[in-house]
Amino acid sequence: MKPLLVALALTTALVAPGLAMARPVTLTTTLSSYGGPGAYLAIYVTDPSGDYAGSLWMAGGRSKYYRHLSDWSRFTGGDVAQVDGITGASVGAGRSLELTMDLADALFDAGYTLHIDAAVEDMRDSPNEIAVPLTTTGAGTPVPGRRYIADFTYAF
């Protein structure tokens, strides 16, 4: 019986830290009915110093338009590799984009900020339309956008 308990304690001790390092997070971006074609969205994170930490998602497949996501483009130099494997379709007006991903726990309550740049063909670009600190208390609270994004929410 004792060896079983020891084994259980050991496996719990090994697995628990791993679970604590990540949490599934759902990012929901709802676009307003701005009356234009699908929006390109760059979702990325900056660290406590305001430096680029990495990208979470790129909505829009044609890299030649990424320069209109001007803050993201400035941070990354337009490096497409930053969004390899995390790129999907642009998002239509009035529609919602829901992303679920395992994010590092270290991003929360540590001064990191999630940003969304938005751009729509033949319409004004909207860099940094969303800038929301990643905190546990801020989860579930909708953040309004300025131009194309009606609101954005992240939830655990």
Place this chain on the structure above:
Amino acid sequence: MKTALALVLAGGVLGFAADAQAGTIPATPHPQKAEGPISGTLAAVLIDGDDGWVWSNGGGSDSGDDNGDHSEGEDCPVETDDDCLDGTMGNAAPAGSVAPPRNGLFTNGTAPQVRSN
């Protein structure tokens, strides 16, 4: 004939003045002399705004090799933009085709699950 000509001229002047006001440019006492510069100024106001740039494919200089009647909306429909997500021509690799970047944000290396409605 003279009446018709006068009406056309009056309509043109009125229309020009309305355009000038819509562009938030003060009406000048001699609008006919300012016609060229005002057009250029209006373009600058519309394109070089205080909070960003306009993504234009309508033949302007902003879109580089995309000038003309190319429309991203037509080539990359929101519902089925597989053609735009083929990872070719310098485009990013679509989600699911390769692992997400190792940027320290994704803890397990799996791509985000996406749903659009």
